[in-house]
Amino acid sequence: MSVIEATAQISTATEPRLRWRSFLSHRSGLIGASMLIVAILAAVFAPWIAPYDPYAPVVGLTPDDIFQAPSPQHLLGTDDGGKDVLSSLIYGARVSLLVGFTAAAIAILIGALIGLVAGYQRGWFGSLLMRITDIFLVIPDLALMIVLVAILGPSLRTIIIVIGILGWTGTARLVRAQTLSVRERKYVMRAKAVGAGDMHVLRKHILPAVLPLMLANMVLVVSLAILDESSLAFLGLGDPTVISWGQMLNFAFDRGAISAGAWWALLSPGFAIVWVVLGTTLLGTALEDAVNPRLKRHHLESPGSDVARVGTVAPPPPVAAGLEEPILRVRDLAIEFDSDGGPLRAVDGVSFDLRRGETLGLVGESGCGKTTTVLGIMRLLPPGGRIVEGSVWFDGDDLVGLDGPTLRSFRWTRLSLVFQGAMNALNPVRSVGDQISEAIRLHAPSTSKQQAARRAGELLDRVGIPARRAREYPHTYSGGMRQRAMIALALACDPDVIVADEPTTALDVMIQAQILELLGGIARDFGMGIILVTHDLGVVAQVCDRVVVMYGGVVAEENDAATLYREPQHPYTQQLLQSFPDVAHPDRPLRGIPGSPPRLGAMPPGCRFAPRCPHAFDRCNAERPPEYEAAGGRASCFLLDPTEARP
Amino acid sequence: MNAKLLSVESLVKEFPGQRSFADWVARRPVRPVRAVDDISFELGSGEVVALVGESGCGKTTTGNLLMGLLKPSRGRVVLDGEEVGAMSGRDLLRLRRRVQMVFQDPYESLNPRMRVGDIVAEPLRVHKVAKGAELRSRVEAALVSAGLAPVEAYLRRYPFELSGGQRQRVVIAAGLALEPTLLIADEPVSMLDVSIRADILNLLAGLARDRGIGVVMITHDLSTVAAYADRIAVMYLGRIVEYGPTRDVLANPRHPYAQALLSVVPIPDPSVRRRPVILGGETPDPSRIPSGCRFHPRCPVAFDRCPTVDPALVNVGPGHEAACLLLEEGMTSADPVLS
Numbered sequence: 001m002s003v004i005e006a007t008a009q010i011s012t013a014t015e016p017r018l019r020w021r022s023f024l025s026h027r028s029g030l031i032g033a034s035m036l037i038v039a040i041l042a043a044v045f046a047p048w049i050a051p052y053d054p055y056a057p058v059v060g061l062t063p064d065d066i067f068q069a070p071s072p073q074h075l076l077g078t079d080d081g082g083k084d085v086l087s088s089l090i091y092g093a094r095v096s097l098l099v100g101f102t103a104a105a106i107a108i109l110i111g112a113l114i115g116l117v118a119g120y121q122r123g124w125f126g127s128l129l130m131r132i133t134d135i136f137l138v139i140p141d142l143a144l145m146i147v148l149v150a151i152l153g154p155s156l157r158t159i160i161i162v163i164g165i166l167g168w169t170g171t172a173r174l175v176r177a178q179t180l181s182v183r184e185r186k187y188v189m190r191a192k193a194v195g196a197g198d199m200h201v202l203r204k205h206i207l208p209a210v211l212p213l214m215l216a217n218m219v220l221v222v223s224l225a226i227l228d229e230s231s232l233a234f235l236g237l238g239d240p241t242v243i244s245w246g247q248m249l250n251f252a253f254d255r256g257a258i259s260a261g262a263w264w265a266l267l268s269p270g271f272a273i274v275w276v277v278l279g280t281t282l283l284g285t286a287l288e289d290a291v292n293p294r295l296k297r298h299h300l301e302s303p304g305s306d307v308a309r310v311g312t313v314a315p316p317p318p319v320a321a322g323l324e325e326p327i328l329r330v331r332d333l334a335i336e337f338d339s340d341g342g343p344l345r346a347v348d349g350v351s352f353d354l355r356r357g358e359t360l361g362l363v364g365e366s367g368c369g370k371t372t373t374v375l376g377i378m379r380l381l382p383p384g385g386r387i388v389e390g391s392v393w394f395d396g397d398d399l400v401g402l403d404g405p406t407l408r409s410f411r412w413t414r415l416s417l418v419f420q421g422a423m424n425a426l427n428p429v430r431s432v433g434d435q436i437s438e439a440i441r442l443h444a445p446s447t448s449k450q451q452a453a454r455r456a457g458e459l460l461d462r463v464g465i466p467a468r469r470a471r472e473y474p475h476t477y478s479g480g481m482r483q484r485a486m487i488a489l490a491l492a493c494d495p496d497v498i499v500a501d502e503p504t505t506a507l508d509v510m511i512q513a514q515i516l517e518l519l520g521g522i523a524r525d526f527g528m529g530i531i532l533v534t535h536d537l538g539v540v541a542q543v544c545d546r547v548v549v550m551y552g553g554v555v556a557e558e559n560d561a562a563t564l565y566r567e568p569q570h571p572y573t574q575q576l577l578q579s580f581p582d583v584a585h586p587d588r589p590l591r592g593i594p595g596s597p598p599r600l601g602a603m604p605p606g607c608r609f610a611p612r613c614p615h616a617f618d619r620c621n622a623e624r625p626p627e628y629e630a631a632g633g634r635a636s637c638f639l640l641d642p643t644e645a646r647p
Numbered sequence: 648m649n650a651k652l653l654s655v656e657s658l659v660k661e662f663p664g665q666r667s668f669a670d671w672v673a674r675r676p677v678r679p680v681r682a683v684d685d686i687s688f689e690l691g692s693g694e695v696v697a698l699v700g701e702s703g704c705g706k707t708t709t710g711n712l713l714m715g716l717l718k719p720s721r722g723r724v725v726l727d728g729e730e731v732g733a734m735s736g737r738d739l740l741r742l743r744r745r746v747q748m749v750f751q752d753p754y755e756s757l758n759p760r761m762r763v764g765d766i767v768a769e770p771l772r773v774h775k776v777a778k779g780a781e782l783r784s785r786v787e788a789a790l791v792s793a794g795l796a797p798v799e800a801y802l803r804r805y806p807f808e809l810s811g812g813q814r815q816r817v818v819i820a821a822g823l824a825l826e827p828t829l830l831i832a833d834e835p836v837s838m839l840d841v842s843i844r845a846d847i848l849n850l851l852a853g854l855a856r857d858r859g860i861g862v863v864m865i866t867h868d869l870s871t872v873a874a875y876a877d878r879i880a881v882m883y884l885g886r887i888v889e890y891g892p893t894r895d896v897l898a899n900p901r902h903p904y905a906q907a908l909l910s911v912v913p914i915p916d917p918s919v920r921r922r923p924v925i926l927g928g929e930t931p932d933p934s935r936i937p938s939g940c941r942f943h944p945r946c947p948v949a950f951d952r953c954p955t956v957d958p959a960l961v962n963v964g965p966g967h968e969a970a971c972l973l974l975e976e977g978m979t980s981a982d983p984v985l986s
Binding site: 196538 | 747769770773810844846874893907908909923
């Protein structure tokens with residue numbers, strides 16, 4: 001549950017929409033935009049800034065005027081007709097940009113219309129449109145353009161139309177994909193259930209979701225159109241009555257610029273084309289990132305270390321004589337996640353012990369840090385997350401201080417994990433038996449293939465899957481069987497501790513009962529310690545010996561299960577129990593807790609529960625409560641402070 | 648208060664089955680998938696009825712049939728004396744104003760680009776029932792009814808600025824804007840945090856009690872409906888196997904499936920020691936419904952007649968029915984067989 005939710009909290013909106021702040025922080029995007037603006041300004045103000053008028057007839061042309069090298073009079077020299085190259089370049093921007101923008105507008109319009117219809121209207125008509133799109137996609141654009149322009153005659157209008165009607169395929173595919181995904185969204189279904197017609201759904205729900213993508217796409221289509229126009233003009237298929245950059249290149253090539261060594265006549269228009277195309281590409285890429293921040297993945301690019309703890313930590317003092325030393329001792333664990341607004345502390349000073357053969361419930365609501373805590377213990381934090389304080393003592397070793405290889409030998413042989421979504425955690429292209437054998441052989445390389453396969457069969461048998469199904473692939477398993485297979489996988493190397501993260505969430509109650517019975521049996525038979533991460537107080541009551549209740553990244557209360565349910569000490573535990581439905585007492589009124597759990601970025605300064613707590617007083621809002629011993633366990637609440645004279 | 652609002656009569660919904668290439672070669676007939684198989688129940692104004700069952704039991708299909716989103720293969724859904732399945736066009740649009748749905752996932756069922764005010768106003772705009780000042784006042788009234796007050800704090804917010812519970816309240820407010828007579832809530836709290844669930848359930852129950860709205864709650868979780876439903880229908884493979892007042896069904900379940908289902912619902916009290924009846928295997932594929940009693944392959948008390956006779960619902964108490972041959976045999980209780 002919670003890592004995904006934690007990251008979702010960091011970047012709240014995952015829908016494509018334009019995030020201006022994200023765009024403005026994109027340096028290359030700003031550079032691209034500036035480059036494009038320079039070109040546009042040049043085009044708009046050409047008559048004022050160009051030193052000469054390239055359309056005016058040249059009077060009194062002398063041979064000296066042709067291919068004149070750059071000079072103070074002609075900053076970029078002259079061309080074969082004795083005209084000022086700089087002026088032609090500035091005027092050329094008008095044609096190139098005009099063609100680029102209008103052709104792109106046509107392409108986007110056609111592409112959007114076809115994409116919308118094909119995506120929304122899933123019937124035969126939609127498929128037909130997509131097949132047409134596919135055909136257009138494989139036609140070599142430039143060749144067809146050359147043919148069409150040659151047939152229709154090279155006028156500016158023809159060129160714009162031809163580029164426009166051949167450039168829509170990319171947009172159509174993009175718009176269709178987005179439309180398809182939006183039309184399946186629950187809010188569209190809800191609008192339809194209310195009685196909304198197609199036009200309403202398209203206008204209010206689909207178009208707003210598609211437009212930002214189209215905007216980003218538009219910029220890229222513009223650069224393609226400019227390139228197309230230049231190519232056509234260079235090949236002599238441009239409108240001969242106007243000056244464009246392609247046209248300038250064409251004339252320079254045809255009329256001896258190379259033999260005259262007039263590099264300025266060639267390089268200048270080439271540079272202009274590169275300038276605009278580079279500008280639009282930079283801008284387009286930045287817009288795409290701003291529309292869809294997941295493309296950027298800046299957290300993944302610099303994974304860094306998952307540990308940022310300074311120095312070493314002394315192990316906790318041994319437990320009282322006569323008691324068994326716990327296999328796992330978590331001390332003051334603190335974990336932070338990177339976010340755009342600085343590090344966010346998801347887990348802040350969590351401590352607890354786990355003994356062999358004990359089942360510990362780690363309970364809390366979404367965002368309380370329970371999953372992050374166990375991922376930290378396993379040293380499997382997602383990129384951007386790191387342990388900043390505390391230690392995890394496993395049978396005398398501090399897991400936080402271990403290096404990669406040592407850690408890998410620890411994982412699975414001593415400490416293994418059952419994930420929440422079993423389908424995502426099993427490899428879909430390998431048989432279940434293979435995956436279990438692989439885990440066995442990875443950690444005990446001396447095991448033969450046959451031995452590993454036999455052991456995999458035994459393990460599957462233990463979790464209630466017939467051994468013959470070891471050869472099958474995960475997709476042939478039902479949800480409950482996949483979770484059983486995950487448990488078999490976790491058992492593969494006979495670990496001391498299994499961490500089960502919401503192992504029964506999303507399963508039916510009967511399957512949940514089967515899985516819980518299985519886990520209970522394993523804990524009993526193998527004498528393993530189990531940490532069960534869940535939000536379900538009923539499940540915890542049923543299978544756990546001890547319970548750690550987490551809230552807002554800290555431990556609110558810990559006690560043995562029987563006492564915790566009978567005499568909850570922390571107001572949060574008390575209220576949580578009152579809000580939890582009990583099928584055995586249907587007449588008991590349920591009371592929700594007002595407010596909602598705190599967000600990662602906005603933790604209350606004092607006690608994390610204070611804003612929702614009915615007993616909160618001044619001190620709760622100012623100070624963080626330490627852990628007090630109470631009812632044989634511990635709870636962090638000032639009400640338990642003996643010096644507080646409160647009821 | 649108890650005027651008959653909704654009656655479901657022998658409702659059947661079949662979907663055309665998938666025909667594989669092997670089926671085609673072997674000329675096997677296509678097996679239709681019978682998602683809902685002859686179910687009947689009634690709902691009065693202000694009542695809450697819960698359809699409870701595991702995945703594949705047909706509860707969601709039933710919800711879609713009630714909404715008129717699917718046409719029944721046989722049987723009828725009658726709302727306020729009008730048959731839902733026979734409606735089309737304008738009538739169906741009118742039906743949409745009276746039946747509203749609350750979906751499971753409040754994160755997905757709100758358009759992230761729309762403000763709360765527009766989301767709640769959307770149904771009113773679609774049906775063109777109000778505009779201007781009246782639209783605004785109806786939107787505000789709906790938000791208040793859903794517990795989102797003061798309305799000024801919510802009208803201009805976007806969904807991502809709200810918590811899960813607040814989002815589900817927005818969904819409910821949008822459902823209430825058209826002042827429906829029937830609300831269908833499909834797993835309304837399963838995606839919400841535990842501490843929030845009770846409030847949403849209290850809200851739905853309050854709407855039924857105070858405004859006479861009928862509520863059909865669809866869920867897999869018996870414990871969430873225990874305190875809220877007037878009646879419970881336990882479904883298994885498209886059929887209602889037990890139906891009755893909540894208190895009776897929970898205190899004295901008569902069908903072996905209902906007994907097993909109840910026995911595995913986790914109870915938040917470690918001191919309660921129960922003997923859970925954990926059924927083996929999983930619910931069969933609805934395209935291969937077992938012969939006779941559809942529950943017999945998993946039933947702990949099945950006997951020789953079960954694979955051949957399909958039991959009908961029989962009366963086991965006032966308004967309490969169950970479909971099991973053991974009950975037809977005239978046995979007073981199925982409990983002794985189980986223990």
